[in-house]
Amino acid sequence: MDAAVNTLTSKAELAFAETFERVKAELPGAEQVLVRELRSEAIRAFARTGLPNRRVEEWKYTDLYARLDDAFGPLVGDGVEVRRDDVLGALGARLAGLDCHLIVLVDGRLAPGLSDLDFLGDRGELLDMAAALAAPPAWLEARLADGESAAQNAVLYLNTALMSDGVALRVAAGASVEKPIHIVHLHAAKTPVGISTRHVMVLEKGARASVLESHVGLSTTPAQHNVASDVSLAEGAVMHHLKIQREAEGATHLSTWRIALAESAAYDAFQFVGGSGLTRNEIHLGFAGENARADVNGVFMGASGQHIDTTMFVDHAVANCQSRMLFKGVLDDEARGVFQGKIMVRQAAQKTDSKEMVQGLLLSERAEFDSKPELEIFADDVVCGHGSTSGQIDEDLLFYLRARGIGELEARSILIQAFAGEALELIANETIREALGETVRGWLAQRVA
Amino acid sequence: MLKIENLHVEVDGQKILDGLDMEVPKGEVHAIMGPNGSGKSTLAYVLAGKEDYVVTEGSITWNGDDILELSPDERAAAGVFLAFQYPVEIPGVATMTFLRTALNAIRKARGQDELNTPDFMRLVRERAEALKIEPDMLKRPLNVGFSGGEKKRQEVLQMALLEPSLCVLDETDSGLDIDALRIVSEGVNALRSPDRAMLVITHYQRLLSYIVPDRVHVLSAGKIVRSGDKELALELENSGYAEYGEAAA
Secondary structure: OOHHHOOOOOHHHHHHHHHHHHHOOOOOOOOOHHHHHHHHHHHHHHHHHOOOOOOOHHHOOOOHHHHOOOOOOOOOOOOOOOOHHHHHHHHOHHHHOOOOEEEEEEOOEEOHHHOOOOOOHHHEEEEEHHHHHHOOOHHHHHHHHOOOOOOOOHHHHHHHHHOOEOEEEEEOOOOEOOOOEEEEEEEOOOOOEEEEEEEEEEEOOOOEEEEEEEEEEOOOOOEEEEEEEEEEEOOOOEEEEEEEEOOOOOEEEEEEEEEEEOOOOEEEEEEEEOOOOEEEEEEEEEEOOOOOEEEEEEEEEEOOOOEEEEEEEEEEOOOOOEEEEEEEEEEOOOOEEEEEEEEEEOOOOOOOEEEEEEEEEEOOOOOEEEEEEEEEEOOOOOEEEEEEEEEOOOHHHHHHHHHOOOOHHHHHHHHHHHHHHHHHOOOOOHHHHHHHHHHHHHHHHHHOO | OEEEEEEEEEEOOEEEEEEEEEEEOOOOEEEEEOOOOOOHHHHHHHHHOOOOEEEEEEEEEEOOEEHHHOOHHHHHHOOEEEEOOOOOOEEEEEHHHHHHHHHHHHHHHOOOOOOOHHHHHHHHHHHHHHOOOOHHHHOOEEOOOOOHHHHHHHHHHHHHHHOOOEEEEEOOOOOOOHHHHHHHHHHHHHOOOOOOEEEEEEOOOHHHHHOOOOEEEEEEOOEEEEEEOOHHHHHHHHHOOHHHOOOOO
16 A cells, blocks of 8 residues: 555554455455445545544534444454344344345345345346445446535545445346345354445336335444445436444444436435434435435434434426425433535526424433534525534423323333424324334433333 | 412513412312402412412412422322313324323322223223314314314314313413304313312403303402402403503503
8 A cells, every 4th residue: 555645544544454454455445446446446445534523613513533442343254144034033033024125234244044135036136235336337347436415524435445245236226126135244253243235226217216225223333334325316216215223332333325316206214213322324416307305314312421423415407496404413421413414506596495493302411412503505596404403301391201100210201202292293104103113212211101 | 178378489580479378179160260460360370280380479279289299290190180271282203192191190199990992992982072072183283283172182182181170261262262162162161070179260251151150250460359258259240350560452
């Protein structure tokens, strides 16, 4: 590697660089020119930037440099043997009962025996990313090589350099996948592990699909997850995209979603965070064609010392598009929630209609919620709004419920559920909505009671 | 019997009730009238147990039990019900779920079994119909988007379901048109019973033409300054509250 520009200093930064040198020959696609180039370019870029610290504006509240004290390498050897029942058990009964096409990655490796990879037939392609990187089809190569993203930061550099597996999905023009494609990211390793996963999802013209990414664990040993999903929707494509994050507290979860929407595309997303000690979920939404619409909502729940950061960049580059964001956070103990939502409306993006709302509910005086909505508007005929609130349970509502005979703990629980419920009810899939409702109740049963 | 003796209450360090005495025997309906700021709503909140309403002196007993020792939910279980002047909207809480949770909490506290779903549905439907509450209203989140009249009917519906023994109605007539006032009053009158005491708080005599009280009390500057029968309400309607500290409009 290029020592001249190496600015890496911390233990974690150096460990990332060393890990790359150690494993690069075994990473998938090592023989493939494009992939090899992408990886070495990415690690060079990482060497220039290092991990972002709080002096980098977008990382003001989440100082990755300070927070990552080490970097773990990818899984070596055979790994833990996982049966289907283990996967279903980790998901919980409700989610396990979801009528879906199941794809399972265990510690970052796609497990063919646990996964349904053949359901698409002539409706498109669904590839094991590790294999696809060695010989990427043209559509995948185009996505991998597309560097035009605002998401070029250290987290994504590391993901590109170290990506080991994932799912490459192409839904053919006009095709429709009715059942959700459920990608389970299962952490089972008994030793600390670093997992870099890359998904690429391409929906061609008029295609429809629903994808759920769930992150669950059988193991409580420390793990570092770096997962990136690159989504592109062609004209008139429709996608539901959900994420459920319920890893153990020893996990660090860094995630980047990058979504490109062509004309009249419709994208509807939900992110639920109820796990991991440290979470940074970035969502980059780019409108590239008119009359497209995106709804991105979420709920995050943190306790003890959890740190949950959701950072959105919405780029309205063209006219007549609509975006809606609603995020709700419940924070107890010393948990800290961060929401940054930047909406950029470029000069050409007339008639943009964008609304962003984020609300934090603090259950403890030590909990903290930092919210930074940002609007940058260069067009003059737009409707844009953002709102942010942070507060405790409304005493008047609590009194009303108690005056009807409902005990204090139950009344609190009802109000917290109602708070989260306003966002949860935006999930179209009933099973997923109910599963998350149950997760929220379970979380509350541990906290409030 | 509701017995209030020498009740002194402060809110934010400010004295609102200043030695209030009154008794409401079972089976009777008493009205409390008075100018704005005389302490009417404070009395309602103190009876229901709202925090920040500090009782500095005096006592309140219901059927001989000191209710000041009880939390709001314990008071509800003991039979106290406040129909709020401004019922809160609770987005995300389905009306039916709320009604069922409240009813079962109170039944449980009273040592009764929880109602099963069909029985519960039947009960709500029956009580809602009497109050001309559309089934559609019950499907919405609690009070969200309800009109003033709908909110008040919802309060009376809750009262009819929870079957309290002490009903406190705080300005239940405010914001009601004449039709809604009649429906709500009929709902309240249907609940009059020998085992139940009612305290009807109102600024105007109008409501008392529909819910005819056994006694009328005038509250002024935190005290009952006059008591009489239902004719007192009519007299106040004509003379106004000028002599009780409120300037004529």
